[in-house]
Amino acid sequence: MNSQTPGKTREDIAMSIAGLGPHGERAVPADQIQLSATDAAEARARRFSVAVVLHTTTSDWSKQELAGIAATLGLHSAALVEVVDCNFDVELQIAVLNRLAVDPVDAVISIPIGNARVAAAHRALTQSGRKLVLLDNAPTGMLPGTDYASVVSTDNFGLGQSCASMLSAHIPAGGAAGILGYGIDFFATHEREIAFRKWMATHRPDVTLVRERFAELDGAGQAALAMVEKTPGLSGIFAVWDVPAMKAVRALAQGGIDIPMTTVDLGNEVALDMARHGMIKGVGAQMPYDQGCAAARVTLAALLGLPVPPWVALAGREVTPFDVVEAYQVIWHLPAPKAIIESSRASTASQDSHAGQ
Amino acid sequence: MAEEKTALRSVGRPRSVEAAQASLALLLNLVRTGAATTRQELERRSELGRAVVADRLATMIDLGLLKEGELGQATGGRAPRQMQFRQDAGSLLVSAIDQSSIALGIADLNGQLLVEHHEAAQLDAGPEAILDRLATIFDWLLKETEKPAPWGIGLALPGPVEKPADSFEAVPVLQTVQSWQDFPFLERLSMRFGVPVFARSGVQTMTMGEAKAGGGRGLSDMIYVKLGRSISAGLISEGHLHRGAQGAAGMIGHSRVGEDLLEAVAGADAITREGLAAGEEGRSPYLAQTLERHGELSVVDIGHAAQLGDLFCVELLGRCGRLVGEALAPLTNLVNPSLIVIGGVVAESGGDSLLAGIREAVYRQSHPMVSRDLQIIRSQMGASSGLVGAAQVVVEELFAPAMLQGWIGQGSPLLHPDFQKSLERAAATLAVKASPAAGRVGP
Secondary structure, three states: OOOOOOOOOHHHHEOOOOOOOOOOOOOEEHHHOOOOHHHHHHHHHHOOEEEEEEOOOOOHHHHHHHHHHHHHHHHOOOEEEEEEEOOOOHHHHHHHHHHHOOOOOOEEEEOOOOOHHHHHHHHHHHHOOOEEEEEOOOOOOOOEOOOEOEEEEEOHHHHHHHHHHHHHOOOOOOOEEEEEEEOOOOHHHHHHHHHHHHHHHHHOOOOEEEEEEEOOHHHHHHHHHHHHHHOOOEEEEEEOOHHHHHHHHHHHHHOOOOOOEEEEOOOHHHHHHHHOOOOEEEEEEOOHHHHHHHHHHHHHHHHOOOOOOOEEEEOOEEEOOOOHHHHHHHHHOOOOOHHHHHHHHHHHHHHHHHHHO | OHHHHHHHHHOOOOOOHHHHHHHHHHHHHHHHOOOOOEHHHHHHHHOOOHHHHHHHHHHHHHOOOEEEEEEOOOOOOOOOEEEEEOOOOOEEEEEEEOOOEEEEEEEOOOOOEEEEEEEEOOHHHOHHHHHHHHHHHHHHHHHHHOOOOEEEEEEEEOOOOOOOOOOOOOOOOOOOOHHHOOOOHHHHHHHHHOOOEEEEEHHHHHHHHHHHHOOOOOOOOEEEEEEOOOEEEEEEEOOEEOOOOOOOOOOHHHOEEOOEEHHHHHOHHHHHHHHHHHHHHOOOHHHHHHHHHHOOOOHHHHHHHHHOOOHHHHHHHHHHHHHHHHHHHHHHHHHOOOEEEEEOHHHHHHHHHHHHHHHHHHHHHOOHHHHOOOEEEEOOOOOHHHHHHHHHHHHHHHOOHHHHHHHOOOOOHHHOHHHHHHHHHHHHHHHHOOOOOOOOOOO
16 A cells, blocks of 8 residues: 655555456556557547446536546547436436447447346347447446456455555554445445455454445435444444545534544545545545546447457545645546635644644 | 155155155256246156146245246146246355455356455465455355355365265365365365355366356357466366366366476466566566566566567467467367367466467367367456356256255255264364364454
8 A cells, every 4th residue: 555655656646456357357557558549540530429328427426437538539539429327227227228229329338337137238238239348347247358348447445445544543452443334235335345344354453343334325424323322432434435424424523423534535525524634534536537538448449449458447546634635636637626725724734833832 | 844844745645755855856957957847848857747746846835946937838728837946045155266366256046146256365375364254255245235045155276176975075175285285174164154065176167157157158068278377277078077087187287398387388477477577678668668667567467568569478478379279289189179268367368369379279280170160269257257167066066966855855955964964074073173263254
């Protein structure tokens, strides 16, 4: 695990890829997937049409993912002809994929919502002759080459390990840490939780792990409160992504509880909480813009008939309260919002003045 | 309870309990494999009378092994009700342990994989660490995905696995790795979950996985070759896995290439070593660059470089492919397969130049008739083939007619008298040794 030492390059700060692919594949890092000048020229000449099918288009992650896909496809004269928001609806995703299998598109980039339930529709899309690139995971039973071209994913295992190592600093010897887990069968959150537990078992066998699950996002706050009540001396919580983490932060704050937390993804609210030096002490962040760019490059390579690796992975990036503004710029390709910059300045100034006293 | 029912239903009809169980087993397997699903078909295929078939089906519905399904095709008169096997009556835990990774999954009783997880692990961490990891992840997966309680464990191991003398008898595993010698791995795993464990070599389970769900689906004769740090092969001949006299069939990495073993010149370690030298000496621009950036190289980098057209890597993988092909050609002539599937980490990353090398050598050295329709392809299943194959091993073992007759009256293989005895035996043996440390609750 890399720590953030000043003066290190971006490659140094990025974590290395710890996890294996959906079929145990070794990762090919996303930056190794590049089109040569000849390939790029051919792609421009063929003017491909691509559709994107997402679980939702309203989250920060989705917006950045789409921005990366659109920009990269555009650079290669490929049109992003449709973006579908499935609103987490499995049936809707199946219907859309069945329609796209006869629509005039050359390729589809999709994030499978359910595990086995959406496998057949994805398979049928590939059988229709369209190229299929998956984001994050392949449903169990689907095979690269036959059923899809490639999976482009963040290293979720690495993110879980990273969150464990960052939380560990806040857990005293013999203490207890909590996991705020997702009660739905979902590959990415599974991998994060398994990795978090494995890191703790290996590096902090003294720590007792407790866990609460939430099936609906609105239950995350209650689950966090229940965990704190049931476990006196709980010293830290890992939430499997940022939205439930912030639900927990609010519920705990209302109950007058302050407890160190780590989570995955640098959403706006999490970034603000970190800038204020609130409960969130560390984030393992995905790089959705970069993932979108990589997915687009893989799609173009597959459309050109070039061999593509079955699993292309992107390392996450560790973020601490001390580099939240810079990390925000790297992850979101945007300047950090004013509130985050000001809070960060205020916190640093107050810390400096404490240090000076 | 279940036993009582069977006994009651049997009064006055079958000649003996064995006959009743034989007919139950026969009918269950006909339904399970889809060979016959309506009462009429079952009567015809089993050559049992209508009353006996009705009685046996009712018993198996009571035991939770079968259920009434959809209406079938009418052949005059009412459409018949189809019987369905309850593949969710139990689950199968499967794991493939390799030199540097472990894979785990849960499958249904048809051997269909429902969930899987892969992670890096070092075999030389010792059997205790691997056992602990398996147990914690299985516990977690079972709880997390709310799958039915397990009926058996299928295990793929990185080395030959001896055939046991009897069903449920544990065999020593991984004698070649020093820290694993004399460690009761299978007994401990079996005791931990209270289910029977069936083990095979990794390459044999991968072969079965490819035959069931990969490139070999529907084929009766195929060879699977695993190219990793070691090189080995599995053979499906006329629909059956060939295990050999001791269970050690397929160790082709031990054939000689000049003075060396094949796996010492064409295995992943050899390829990485040559790539490293070329990177350091600047003979491969791509590898030199990767080495500079990451400070290390793996066989995946070399494969990727070959795909991008790095001449050194294309040539290196092509040469390894030809060496492997030369070892495969005599096998091909011997067994006349319709398909050769190349898997393992070298094949996954090695791409077209490796495959081209293998094809060149096999086609050149095989009899024209043998190579006429022979296909040589790369596996698309990765390590999942080991999991699918391990599930298939358990399905074949649990539902083998002789085995099935031993438990079908009780409704679950966990109640098989021989398995109960083997658990007692294992408990007695293990009690003599120091009791194991309590595992952690979570993965």
